[in-house]
Amino acid sequence: MDGDLTERMLTDLELGRISMFAYEDNGEVLELAIDGKIVKWDIVNQGELNDSKTGLHGYVLEKDGQMVVAFEGTKVTDNFGIDVVEDLNGIVLGHPDYPLEEYERKYIGTPSQDAAIASGSAKVSGEGTIIYSNDNQFVSAKKELNRVAKENGYKDMDEMVKSVGKENVTFTGHSLGGGLAEFFAVEYDVQGVSFAAANTYNLLSDEKKKRVDDGAYREQIISYAFLTDAVGTSVGGERKNALGSVYYMKEESNYSLNPFNNHGLKNYLNKDQFDENGYYRGEVLIGKGIRTALLFSPLYYKNNGYGNFPIVIKTESMKKLIKEMQLLMMELENVIKVMIQFPDMHDQTISATISSFMGKAGTGAYSELTASDVTNIVNDYARNHASPALFYNDSEHEKALEEAMLALEDTEELISKMYMMAADLNKADQVVARWMN
Amino acid sequence: MSIIGPGGMSEYEDALKKAQLRREQLEALEKEIVSRLEEDVAEIKNFLKQCDSLEENFTKSFQVQQAIETEFDGQAREALLLRFQAHYRYLFTAANEINQTKASVQLYKGWFGFW
Numbered sequence: 001m002d003g004d005l006t007e008r009m010l011t012d013l014e015l016g017r018i019s020m021f022a023y024e025d026n027g028e029v030l031e032l033a034i035d036g037k038i039v040k041w042d043i044v045n046q047g048e049l050n051d052s053k054t055g056l057h058g059y060v061l062e063k064d065g066q067m068v069v070a071f072e073g074t075k076v077t078d079n080f081g082i083d084v085v086e087d088l089n090g091i092v093l094g095h096p097d098y099p100l101e102e103y104e105r106k107y108i109g110t111p112s113q114d115a116a117i118a119s120g121s122a123k124v125s126g127e128g129t130i131i132y133s134n135d136n137q138f139v140s141a142k143k144e145l146n147r148v149a150k151e152n153g154y155k156d157m158d159e160m161v162k163s164v165g166k167e168n169v170t171f172t173g174h175s176l177g178g179g180l181a182e183f184f185a186v187e188y189d190v191q192g193v194s195f196a197a198a199n200t201y202n203l204l205s206d207e208k209k210k211r212v213d214d215g216a217y218r219e220q221i222i223s224y225a226f227l228t229d230a231v232g233t234s235v236g237g238e239r240k241n242a243l244g245s246v247y248y249m250k251e252e253s254n255y256s257l258n259p260f261n262n263h264g265l266k267n268y269l270n271k272d273q274f275d276e277n278g279y280y281r282g283e284v285l286i287g288k289g290i291r292t293a294l295l296f297s298p299l300y301y302k303n304n305g306y307g308n309f310p311i312v313i314k315t316e317s318m319k320k321l322i323k324e325m326q327l328l329m330m331e332l333e334n335v336i337k338v339m340i341q342f343p344d345m346h347d348q349t350i351s352a353t354i355s356s357f358m359g360k361a362g363t364g365a366y367s368e369l370t371a372s373d374v375t376n377i378v379n380d381y382a383r384n385h386a387s388p389a390l391f392y393n394d395s396e397h398e399k400a401l402e403e404a405m406l407a408l409e410d411t412e413e414l415i416s417k418m419y420m421m422a423a424d425l426n427k428a429d430q431v432v433a434r435w436m437n
Numbered sequence: 438m439s440i441i442g443p444g445g446m447s448e449y450e451d452a453l454k455k456a457q458l459r460r461e462q463l464e465a466l467e468k469e470i471v472s473r474l475e476e477d478v479a480e481i482k483n484f485l486k487q488c489d490s491l492e493e494n495f496t497k498s499f500q501v502q503q504a505i506e507t508e509f510d511g512q513a514r515e516a517l518l519l520r521f522q523a524h525y526r527y528l529f530t531a532a533n534e535i536n537q538t539k540a541s542v543q544l545y546k547g548w549f550g551f552w
Contacts (some may be wrong), residue, residue, distance in 0.1 A: 400534035
């Protein structure tokens, strides 16, 4: 790996620690000891994001021309599981109106509209419409981000992001904070890395949903989750609803069966999970389907110039599946070998038996018998009177061998098509379409 | 004087004894050969046990198919999944025929005469 390049690039470990820092109140500076070096992140002017009413908290940090926005997730309490569900309720069951400060509907005087007006969460406008107002972390995050941008001399966060450069801005966070990070990474079209993030797909506008569906953010947003994490898994559980690319962490044997116990950020920050450069080791990441390790962290690929890293990782996955199929092919070859050897094995076994009794005929206990007596007895128990007699259905054997050869041929063909897909996944659809026709 | 001809009763008795002895020896030989053939048949059947991995192969192929189902998307995925359906048929038929062959390994007492 290129050492200089790594120094300028954010790693999985660094982003995980920054996400952890987002849980601290009144932070001043973030100093991380990474691989024996102190990495210092400064909080931008007035860069602590805070809204006690909605519980929003986080930081806008900077280092060497890079900006990271980190959001706090749901704090762990005794009622952790319940809190998570409550916090996520709005976004899991959410709607694109949810992150908007205000949204307008036609006033038709329904009891729910009147109740909203009575409670102060909506007001009637002069145009025969009702204007609802939202008060949640998504709304307050947008306000807070714009406030920080203004404190730093920009009109709003859009302008600040443009000034820093979209490629130099990363949103990160854990749990609900991860959901906020992914949501705003899409909003500002910047980078995002999340841990056990709540899925915010439902909160996106139709236009942004379409971009997500088209894979527009696959290379910009990386989500890490444990398959057993009730919250994080929902990110990738609905595959098409993941905002970016989802990668799964390999569970250790001591992981809890309680899905909420695997949700904590500390599970993503075990020292053993990282390589010397601060990237997740390939073997702690798995594909959801194959459950086998990746070669490298997706962030490693991204930082090392693999613009199409999701394709690279899929190619790796396909190669691993090919290896599985090759092992199966070898097993099938062994089966065929056994089937080919079978008649000889049978003949030798039966011939040895016949020979041993032939030697006994006419002597000793079998003094009155001859070799033909031995042959007659053996034949009496055989399927036919071949030489040596057969004790199995030979036409069935021929059929079985033929079918096993066809299965082998089929496996080889399947593997060759998988190879073609692995060679160029981008063109795979065309290749396979031709194969089908 | 014996009513039996020259060689007399003793020749007939000898022949009778010899036939009796031969029958006893045949029965003993048959018993011994059948016992040995039963061992042979078990050994031959056992040899085919090496083919049992084909059934595991079926399960492992299914796991690969599931992986493709969850890891990939697009037309290529759909085509591969369809192709796997055909693959299972090949494996299943082969495993089934091998099982039939294995089941056919036996002693066929009276089977040949029956036909």
